[in-house]
Amino acid sequence: MEGLLKCSVNYVPLTPISFLERAANVFRGRTSIIDGPSVKYTWGETHARCIKLASALSELGMSRGDVVATLAPNVYAMQELHFAVPMAGAVLCNLNTRHDSATISVLLRHSEAKVIFVDQQFLQLAQGALNIITNEKETPPLLVLLPQSDNSSPSSVNSSTHEYESLLESGNSEFAIRWPISELDPISINYTSGTTSQPKGVIFNHRGAYLNSIATFMIHEMSSWPVYLWTVPMFHSNGWSLAWGLAAIGGTSICLRKVSPKLIFERIAEDKVTHMGGAPTVLNMIVNSAVSDRKPLPRKVNIMTGGSSPPPEILSKMEELGFQVHHLYGITEIHGPGTYCLWKTEWDSLPPKEKYELKARQGVQNLCVEAADIIYPITMEKVPADGKTMGEIVFRGNTVMSGYLKDVEATKEAFKGGWFHTGDLAVKHPDGYIEVKDRLKDIIISGGENISTVEVESILYSHPAVLEAAVVARPDNHWGQTPCAFVKLKDGFNVDNQEIINFCRDNLPNYMAPRTVIFKDLPRNSTGKIQKVMLREKAKALGSLF
The missing domain is CATH 3.30.300.30 (ANL, C-terminal domain)
Known part of the structure; x- marks a missing residue:
């Protein structure tokens, strides 16, 4: 067709960096994050800080494609790093704080991280990993120490260690953001839980991160200005993409270093939390909490849960406490959330037992997943939608990972037959909703x-x-x-x-x-x-x- 023209006027690579750029204009005076009694920033302030941090990373020698690692709980610096690292053209690699030093050293070497941002709480853990790398006659990444919970300077800064706030302040507020050349440029690496001998680094790209961020806040039924309590670790699939996505809707992040029912109820009451997330383990923790740890909820709190299917009884008890549970299914390789139990109004009048059995299903694909299905893994044929026949859950679309870092063969195996294979078994019901039954290896x-x-x-x-x-x-x-x-x-x-x-x-x-x-x-x-x-x-x- 004549007259078509692709240019900078009508095409811009998709990237969640743009969420922050927009937030600085649309939500400039809205609170972006609260981290304890001494840290509270607006979206305008967060944007300015991220620009300076990106500049400082550039001055440290970070160039396009270099990897920047983190080892930290859900603190304000983690939110800033999710934007500042890709703004500098680098790739973010959030490490699981539950790993030991040996495992962290393996992942740092595998990712070739050049800088690691470490919370004071995990300094000894990180130092052990860096010592292992040094003893192997390799160059360890530069260490940047995050502030303590009261935002004071860390006590363990030495000549070979950078301090977060000082580093950030050294940056140039006029720094020019290094936008992705292609929306398929890597934005982050997330390591799946597995053996340290064969680490699986899942590569996310800017396009997938952008789209899944939108899908996730839609799944969570978030409108403008939600108040989100961080119980999902930001190191887990970039906080299910909400580390970026909250900027798109002017949300406020409430940081929580440690997950406990008492702290959850306190933060909900004091910060007027509207949304939160958590694995079924967190739900189980809440429903079995001591009565003395609970506080009346100021309003119904939407909680998004994923992982193993929560038992219907847990869902029922959560709603008795004042939570509205949204159930999803996802896996790291698809940027986290991929399907969700889209609730139908005609189910509202069903008996409680039947209602919660329906709510425990994993549902239908989110808006930004091209296709999700249940297939026989050998023949690649679709299973009948009878609610009984088990097959493997597979995905296709823009939110599927770019691949496994340095492992082309594993990527090809995961993508065989034109689908991403999850390794999870499920059935498809006549209404098209899926229900996870097991892992292939667990049946x-x-x-x-x-x-x-x-x-x-x-x-x-x-x-x-x-x-x-x-x-x-x-x-x-x-x-x-x-x-x-x-x-x-x-x-x-x-x-x-x-x-x-x-x-x-x-x-x-x-x-x-x-x-x-x-x-x-x-x-x-x-x-x-x-x-x-x-x-x-x-x-x-x-x-x-x-």
Whole structure:
């Protein structure tokens, strides 16, 4: 067609940096962040600080494509780094604060980070990693120490360490932002939880970050000027993209260094929080909190949860406390949230049990996902939408990662057949909504029947004495495998394994009920997920059932 022209007038690469540029104009006087009693900035101030920080990074020698790492909790500097690092043309790499020094050293070397911003709380952890790198005769990244919680200067600054506020103030307020040359330029690297011998660094690009930021605040039903309480770590998929997305709608971030029910209720009451996020573990923590830790909510608080499917009983109790739960499903490789349980008004009149079973589903693709489906992983054919047939969840679209850092083969394997393969099993219901059933590696095959550990765990969580539960396969000489439940009880409760087994048999088909119950604390990995690999080993060590 004649007359078409692509130029700077009608095409600009998509990047979440533009959210901050707009916020500085549209929301200039609105509060952008509150971090304790001494830190409170507006969007105009945040924009000015990010410009100077980007300039300072440039003066440190950061050039386009260089990696800048962080090791910090949810503090104001983390918000600023999400914008300042890409404004300098560099790539942000947020490291999980639950890792040990050895793991951090591996990730720093793998990412080739040239600078690491470290919160005082994790200085010893970071120093251990830098020492390992030095002992290997390699050059460690420059260390920049973040302020203490009262915004005073860190006490451990030496000649080889930069201090955050001093570094920022050294920047030029007239610095010219280094916009991405292409919207597919990398903006961040997020490491998945796995072995340190083969780290998987997921590369996000500016386009995907821009689009998923929009999708996430839409999923969360955020309008202009929300007040968001940070319980989701910003190091986890860039805070589910909201580290950038809140700037697009003039939101206020409420920082929380430590997640506890008491602090959550305090911040909601004092800061008039409208939205928050959290894994099902956080929801479980809230509903089982001491009455003395709770405060009446000034208004209904929207809470977005993802990860393993929250049991319907947990959803019900959260809403009794005044929370409105939005359920999503995502994975790091698709920038976090990918599907969500879009609520239908016709479901409002359903009986509570049926309503919360529907709410526990993972739903439909978000607006910015091109396609999400359930397929047979071998044949790549779609499973029937019967709510029974299990297949693998797959995605396609602009919010899928660019690839795994330095691992072309792993990227090709993840993208085989024209889809991104999640490794998660789900069913599709006749209305098109998906429901996650398990990880491919976690499914239990007993006498030829597939048992979803998620379904069994959901029943276990509905027992009044159960605080946490995880189910894995135990070898069985007759059935091949049977469910083995690891259970942590609530304080003050004392039940035996037979009561738990009988409860499951009353609420599940007999073949799905655990034949073994072990009471113990559940091991978790660096992202807080239950380490089923360790539990499978424990179940295997028990020997086969006869």
